[in-house]
Amino acid sequence: MKKFIPRFDFPDYNIPRTDFKGHQLKALKKFDSLRPQLNLILELRDVRAPLSTRNVLIDQLIDPRIHQRLVIYTKRDLVADNTHYLLKLSHWQQEIDEDFILIDAKRRQSARHVLDIIKSYKRQLEVRSQGLALPTGYKVLVAGMPNVGKSTLINTLRGAGSKVARTGAEAGVTRSTSETIRIGEPHDNIYLIDTPGIGLPGRLVNERQRMLSLSLCGCVKTNLVDPVVQADYLLYLANLQEPHKHYPGAPTNDVYKLLRRVQPRGAPRDNATAAAVHWLRQSHRGLIYDRELLLDTDSFSLRGYLSRQPQPEPQAKQQSRVTAHDRRLQNVHQLFPKLSGTQ
Ligand SMILES: Nc1nc2c(ncn2[C@@H]2O[C@H](COP(=O)(O)OP(=O)(O)O)[C@@H](O)[C@H]2O)c(=O)[nH]1
Ligand SMILES: [Mg+2]
Incomplete structure (x- = not known):
């Protein structure tokens, strides 16, 4: 019998490059306003496609001087038998020095593990700030692409019983940034914020x-x-x-x-x-859904892959793109500092 040879290349079908919607843009703006009060950002990605479900817009949200960050690969149960792949993934993650864990977001045991890790990040922060109290509690943002398991993880963290975050098999179930949800014991003072999934605008794909x-x-x-x-x-x-x-x-x-x-x-x-x-x-x-990850560790470098990805405009550049209206306002403020102080 003739040996089967799989295709090495895939045809370049005409596929839309984006699914970015108005409510996602709104969510990004909301993220931006939440930034100063956030302590830890949990970035969820689907373990079956760790490259594709990585979102450069989340990198932009994070300020390493004030935010701690943990990458959580969900849906581990779907690749649990593929130990060879999981080893490669760990190797690549270490290459870029990014903290990560793998979970099945539906399991209570995973949620307990995540809670322990959140508490240890909180302790690290307390040590760093020399016991300074966190006035509004320890705030954790759960972010990631649509459908990666954000709401599922939050529900599991809350424990069985009262469901707060809706989950769904269709992308885009969570449409607005919901209230903060307390987890752990009351004295832990830890609050989670669920967010709608953020996709990527076409120019970043x-x-x-x-x-x-x-x-x-x-x-x-x-x-x-x-x-x-x-x-x-x-x-x-x-x-x-x-x-x-x-x-x-x-x-x-x-x-x-x-x-x-x-x-x-x-x-x-x-x-x-x-x-x-x-x-x-x-x-x-x-x-595995990211074909680059089928290569061996000598042929693929995560660091190289990331350096080839299109990056969003740095915030400073975005801010420098002031409109004529903003400029006029700036002039008014310079001329009438008192007036701008009362706004
Ligand atoms: N097998 C498996 N399914 C999961 C896991 N996490 C989430 N799901 C499923 O993935 C779908 C999307 O989950 P959801 O929490 O709504 O994602 P969100 O859009 O990020 O909030 C739902 O059908 C979940 O049941 C996981 O770790 N393993
Ligand atoms: Mg959701």
Whole structure:
């Protein structure tokens, strides 16, 4: 029998580069106003696509002089058997010296672990500030792309019983920054802030495949990318990993051949879209959605990858782009300092 050769490249389909919406921009502005009172930023990413679900806009929110930061990779349960991958991920994280943990956000045990870590960060801060009390408590922002598990983690941290943060399989369930939620014992004085997921504006997405990885993780609206194209990308990834685990029959690079094999029972014949949606919904445990991470540690460098990513404009530059109106106001303030003081 001829040996199966998976595709090394994926066709450059015409895929939208962004799913950034007005409410996300509003959330970013809200983040900005919260910045001064935040102590710790928990940045959640999906462990199946750690590169694609990383958000440079969150880097911008963090001021290392005042904020502590911890990266939390969620959905660990979905790749738990893939120890080889988890080892590589740890290696790359160490390369860039970024604190991280891996969790299954639905498990109480994970939540207890996260709570212990939050408390230890709080103690570090107390030591640094030599026992100075935190007047409004220790504030923790839970941030990340849509659907990475922010609300799930907050609910688990609150413990079973009263649910506060809504969770959902569709990107964009949390639409506004909710109230702060107290966790731990009352004397711990720790408050969490849930936030809507923040995607990336198109100018920050430098390759279409990132949108494909994000759609497989549910981080963008399900219908943003054609389901057949999503299925083809999943097939491409499965073939580079373990095809026999993810679809029946001999390995194939032909998505239509695959879709005929995985058609749901009772569905009209040759309805590729229905078959694609059906196959995409199935669990694909163990699959990694960022193809760079299939390379070995000698061929891929996280540091190199990050240096090639487009960066948002630095805050200082954004602030220097004052409008004519702002400039006029500045002039007024310079001329009438008293007036500006009373505003
Ligand atoms: N298997 C698994 N599913 C998770 C995990 N965390 C979240 N989910 C699921 O992912 C979906 C999105 O979660 P949600 O908390 O609403 O994400 P948010 O948009 O970041 O708030 C829901 O269907 C959750 O049940 C996890 O660690 N493991
Ligand atoms: Mg949410």
